[in-house]
Amino acid sequence: MSTELVSTDLSGAPELALEWHRAGRGAALATVVQTWGSAPRRVGAQMVVSGDGQIEGSVSGGCVEGAVMVEALEALEDHKGRLLEFGVSDGDAFAVGLACGGTIKVLVEPVGTVLDEAVLAELVSARADRRAVAYVCDAQTGGGRLVSEGFSDRFRLDRSGVEDDGMFVAIHNPPLRVAIVGAVHIAQALVPMARIAGFDPIIVDPRSAFGSEVRFPGEVILEDWPDEAMEQIGLDARTALVLLTHDPKLDDPALHIALRSDTFYIGALGSTRTHAKRVDRLSEAGFDAAQIARIHGPVGLDIGAASPAEIAVSIMGELLRVLRKGA
Numbered sequence: 028m029s030t031e032l033v034s035t036d037l038s039g040a041p042e043l044a045l046e047w048h049r050a051g052r053g054a055a056l057a058t059v060v061q062t063w064g065s066a067p068r069r070v071g072a073q074m075v076v077s078g079d080g081q082i083e084g085s086v087s088g089g090c091v092e093g094a095v096m097v098e099a100l101e102a103l104e105d106h107k108g109r110l111l112e113f114g115v116s117d118g119d120a121f122a123v124g125l126a127c128g129g130t131i132k133v134l135v136e137p138v139g140t141v142l143d144e145a146v147l148a149e150l151v152s153a154r155a156d157r158r159a160v161a162y163v164c165d166a167q168t169g170g171g172r173l174v175s176e177g178f179s180d181r182f183r184l185d186r187s188g189v190e191d192d193g194m195f196v197a198i199h200n201p202p203l204r205v206a207i208v209g210a211v212h213i214a215q216a217l218v219p220m221a222r223i224a225g226f227d228p229i230i231v232d233p234r235s236a237f238g239s240e241v242r243f244p245g246e247v248i249l250e251d252w253p254d255e256a257m258e259q260i261g262l263d264a265r266t267a268l269v270l271l272t273h274d275p276k277l278d279d280p281a282l283h284i285a286l287r288s289d290t291f292y293i294g295a296l297g298s299t300r301t302h303a304k305r306v307d308r309l310s311e312a313g314f315d316a317a318q319i320a321r322i323h324g325p326v327g328l329d330i331g332a333a334s335p336a337e338i339a340v341s342i343m344g345e346l347l348r349v350l351r352k353g354a
């Protein structure tokens with residue numbers, strides 16, 4: 028049975044393939060299009076091979092990269108795409124951290140012949156601009172186009188895969204982000220959890236004593252007023268917003284921006300009574316019931332959370348539920 032696993036390619040393989048091709052080195056892009064069993068890499072994983080034999084990225088964690096490189100060099104010679112199938116042995120799988128082996132199919136596309144340079148350049152531009160696009164091609168031969176509509180479930184789940192008609196759909200979503208307004212103790216627990224879950228956290232707090240490097244080492248901290256920070260961040264469909272101050276002076280300006288944006292999740296800390304007052308203020312500011320209903324308040328799943336860490340768990344749980352299953 029074919030298994031399509033959630034994946035978002037962040038390897039930079041498309042960017043590197045375009046760079047190498049334009050530099051005259053030649054480049055072929057190899058993409059995992061199907062997996063069975065415990066394959067080492069997920070559908071959508073990519074590696075790029077240059078005409079002089081340099082490789083970057085991975086399609087199997089080290090099991091079959093050498094064989095893929097040989098096939099990619101041949102593809103660059105004969106200007107034809109090809110679909111490769113590999114069985115990953117139990118021993119090889121164990122070496123890369125899996126309990127058992129599996130099978131993977133890898134599509135190899137030479138850039139400039141099978142994979143059109145203009146299509147690749149458009150893909151690279153979309154990724155740089157944080158625009159979600161899908162690369163759709165024949166799973167056997169490659170050579171496709173970019174689309175930004177349709178495949179709503181695949182976009183929502185970050186799930187690349189082969190359709191019933193034999194077309195491979197490679198989802199290129201922008202990286203997930205979570206903007207956290209209020210550098211409080213809950214945020215100190217939420218930030219590392221968000222990173223583990225694959226989100227890039229951005230902390231917003233104009234109070235420098237709260238949003239300090241000591242409290243959040245190595246993290247992005249914006250000391251701007253929340254509405255200014257939201258404009259700078261650019262809330263989009265791959266960004267969540269979590270408000271942790273329950274202070275109207277900080278939360279409301281951010282909400283005014285968020286409710287007019289495509290952000291997929293808005294959560295606000297506070298009691299039921301606090302949220303009711305928030306709803307009244309937003310109604311007075313001109314927001315309608317449907318807009319206000321986008322706010323998850325009180326924030327988080329009702330798991331009886333008590334400590335800051337438990338509240339952070341409840342927030343991540345709700346945020347992920349909305350991302351994967353919808354509001």
